[in-house]
Amino acid sequence: MSQLNGNLTMARGSVAATLSRAAVDWMVNTVDLSTLLDQLNLDRLGVDEVFIPSLQVSEDFDMPGRFTKECVQKGHILDSITRAEIWVYSTVPCLTRNYRHSVCVFGIEDLNRLSKNKRLSANKIRTEFDYSIVECVHELLFNRTYLEQIDNPLNMSYYANRQEILYHKNRLYRNESFKLDCNTNHSTWA
Incomplete structure (x- = not known):
């Protein structure tokens, strides 16, 4: 090492x-x-x-x-695709109206919008608060994976056109016309 x-x-x-x-x-x-x-x-x-x-x-x-520090230095923060979460100060409503450490705890009320969300995981889900959301998301993922349920087709261009991806591709295959757009902000809430 x-x-x-x-x-x-x-x-x-x-x-x-x-x-x-x-x-x-x-x-x-x-x-x-x-x-x-x-x-x-x-x-x-x-x-x-x-x-x-x-x-x-x-x-x-x-x-x-x-990635690069360029966007942060300009005061622009690109949203993350890693985790869907709703903070207490967000304009997105917390349908359960239940918060833990200032983050909305998702429940079955959120199944529809979580099923359409483009982020890769959801924070927070607590089984002791609402186990049904866990079971329903498991069933949804199983159906999409093994039963070829196509209720929400995956839009690969959403991911392929994110600035982090374009920046990385430009690092690998230099494109003189590439310009990083730090103003891009993809909303992932339906």
Whole structure:
């Protein structure tokens, strides 16, 4: 394993992350992140919200599939595809009107809109609050996977045209006409 040398661009983001297989392999088998983790663990708050986001925007470390700090430096934050969540201050209503740590707890009331949501996971679902949402989402995923239920066709262009993907493709196959659009914001709520 190699020790990382370079300047780490600090970034804060979600604890949840969507990483490429190459990025995970890099983190586990190529670099030694123990010193970085030890240094981050000296702080008591928000360490889990700094580790992956910082690796994702640090050009010196060049993690596979990384993004850029350019949008954040301009004050633009692109929404994430990793996790669907509704914060207490959101304009999107919490249909259950139940919150935990300022995040809406989804229930069966949310099944329709979660089934149409483009994000890869949902936060928060609590079985002790409403187990039916868990069972219904399981059935929905089973039906889509094994019974070829096509109630909401997957729109691959939504994912393929996201700025993170276009940026990564441009890193691999240089296109002189490529321009990063930090103003793009994809709404994932129906």
